[in-house]
Amino acid sequence: MNQQHTPFLDSLVRAKNAHEYSFHMPGHKFIAELNPQITDFMGETAFEADLNEISPGVDYLHASKGSLLEAQRLAAEAVGADRSYFLINGSTVGNQASMLAAVHDGQTVIVPRAAHRSVYAGLILSGANPIYVPPVYHPQVEFPLAVPLEIVRDLLAANPDARAIQITSPNYYGYLSDVGGMANLAHEHNIPLLVDEAHGAHLPFHPDLPPSGVQVGADLVVQSSHKTVGALTQAALLHLNGSRIVAAHLEQILSMMQSSSPSVLLTASLDAARQQMATQGYELLTTTIQLAAYARQSIRKISGLWCYGDELVGETGIFAHDPTKLVIRVVDSSMNGHVFAEHLAQEYNLYGEFVDPKHIICSITIADNEQRIDYLLNALRAVAAKGKLTATSSVNQHLKAPHVPEMVINPRQANFAVSKRIPLAQAVGEICAEQIMPYPPGIPLLLPGERIDSDMLDYLHYIKAQGIKIVGPEDTSLEFVRVIDKSA
Numbered sequence: 348m349n350q351q352h353t354p355f356l357d358s359l360v361r362a363k364n365a366h367e368y369s370f371h372m373p374g375h376k377f378i379a380e381l382n383p384q385i386t387d388f389m390g391e392t393a394f395e396a397d398l399n400e401i402s403p404g405v406d407y408l409h410a411s412k413g414s415l416l417e418a419q420r421l422a423a424e425a426v427g428a429d430r431s432y433f434l435i436n437g438s439t440v441g442n443q444a445s446m447l448a449a450v451h452d453g454q455t456v457i458v459p460r461a462a463h464r465s466v467y468a469g470l471i472l473s474g475a476n477p478i479y480v481p482p483v484y485h486p487q488v489e490f491p492l493a494v495p496l497e498i499v500r501d502l503l504a505a506n507p508d509a510r511a512i513q514i515t516s517p518n519y520y521g522y523l524s525d526v527g528g529m530a531n532l533a534h535e536h537n538i539p540l541l542v543d544e545a546h547g548a549h550l551p552f553h554p555d556l557p558p559s560g561v562q563v564g565a566d567l568v569v570q571s572s573h574k575t576v577g578a579l580t581q582a583a584l585l586h587l588n589g590s591r592i593v594a595a596h597l598e599q600i601l602s603m604m605q606s607s608s609p610s611v612l613l614t615a616s617l618d619a620a621r622q623q624m625a626t627q628g629y630e631l632l633t634t635t636i637q638l639a640a641y642a643r644q645s646i647r648k649i650s651g652l653w654c655y656g657d658e659l660v661g662e663t664g665i666f667a668h669d670p671t672k673l674v675i676r677v678v679d680s681s682m683n684g685h686v687f688a689e690h691l692a693q694e695y696n697l698y699g700e701f702v703d704p705k706h707i708i709c710s711i712t713i714a715d716n717e718q719r720i721d722y723l724l725n726a727l728r729a730v731a732a733k734g735k736l737t738a739t740s741s742v743n744q745h746l747k748a749p750h751v752p753e754m755v756i757n758p759r760q761a762n763f764a765v766s767k768r769i770p771l772a773q774a775v776g777e778i779c780a781e782q783i784m785p786y787p788p789g790i791p792l793l794l795p796g797e798r799i800d801s802d803m804l805d806y807l808h809y810i811k812a813q814g815i816k817i818v819g820p821e822d823t824s825l826e827f828v829r830v831i832d833k834s835a
């Protein structure tokens with residue numbers, strides 16, 4: 348196929364210029380002047396090209412036959428997948444659809460505890476029973492950077508009825524698990540491997556980057572093209588390889604889960620982003636990798652800062668490192684991650700991708716250049732030089748959760764169970780009905796359906812006392828907790 352082509356984008360350009368007389372949706376009828384306030388902000392094209400399948404020459408995502416079918420085939424060819432699907436609700440819908448395609452009610456799936464909430468949503472939707480891979484914290488970074496293959500192997504041996512393995516790789520920190528090893532392991536048991544590669548849409552396009560899951564045998568791979576390549580926010584891809592996941596079933600699920608009015612602006616941006624990466628990705632990423640290396644080396648010379656790289660490969664399950672992610676350790680500057688990030692925001696209008704108590708994670712992409720990297724470096728130098736130890740800058744030393752709790756009822760059953768609110772102090776022995784997650788690291792301590800035991804209660808008191816931000820529960824101050832009402 349000709350990767351220079353952008354069949355869907357081209358069809359939109361033609362359809363936009365056809366100036367049809369529309370007596371159909373959308374209500375704005377492509378008339379940019381309808382609401383000048385929003386058009387002044389978004390530009391005329393946002394309305395004039397906001398077409399749909401009723402417009403002549405515009406293909407339909409849920410029954411693609413023409414330009415969208417070709418665009419998705421080009422995307423598949425570009426990464427080496429058997430089939431690729433355009434997603435208009437991000438990797439979120441990709442993870443949900445992957446889970447639904449692989450497992451159903453009562454079946455067992457192996458899932459890392461440190462997964463995005465869309466994976467958990469997939470468990471609720473499918474009714475599957477998760478066996479969680481407990482998070483293995485990297486001793487220095489104090490975050491689970493990868494899913495160790497040996498643990499997954501042991502879990503699979505202990506749960507031979509597992510119908511799928513799901514993992515996240517790379518994570519926010521740019522560290523990858525042994526996805527190829529997981530694929531082999533899954534396939535030895537004739538089950539599929541589902542990979543949340545939301546942070547890895549750029550991986551297939553440069554040999555100096557770790558391989559994408561698509562290239563090492565994963566059955567389904569989800570990529571947020573909006574995160575690391577040039578597509579619009581919400582635009583993502585789902586790649587399918589092999590026949591363990593049935594394409595027709597997956598397509599049915601996608602058409603059930605995605606809007607029946609998919610935005611052509613999002614899908615056209617996927618077409619354009621694929622064309623750019625397939626035809627110029629090598630050159631663009633060569634520059635990106637060089638810029639990131641320059642940034643990493645320079646940060647390592649700044650007093651009080653460090654930037655991790657591939658020296659962590661081999662530790663705590665880490666198989667590879669994506670050099671375009673800068674994991675900047677700031678805590679030795681006498682500021683914790685949050686205080687440091689606040690300085691960067693207030694004084695330099697600069698925001699990283701993720702902040703934890705000790706680190707700021709910055710993502711370098713094909714949109715960066717030397718001037719932007721120098722701006723980052725100067726800002727980091729200036730903030731590090733302040734070196735103020737403030738009352739708020741202490742670092743919590745014991746962020747590790749006690750253990751993964753006992754699952755009494757599965758996520759789907761818990762989602763539909765009747766619940767009640769009780770004081771946290773009375774919660775030992777109860778089944779939690781909500782998600783309780785300290786953020787960061789953003790790994791759930793408790794998920795709906797799990798038993799609250801006395802160790803967990805002590806830990807919840809501890810994180811409350813530390814003032815760590817809690818996300819998920821109705822009462823984020825954790826005075827009260829919602830539990831399953833067993834009398835209902």
Ligand SMILES: Cc1ncc(COP(=O)(O)O)c(C=O)c1O
Pocket residue numbers: 436437438439440442463465515518519543545546571581583
């Ligand atoms: C690991 C991971 N998976 C999935 C998602 C969801 O991606 P999207 O925002 O494209 O829906 C995210 C979003 O941050 C993520 O970090």
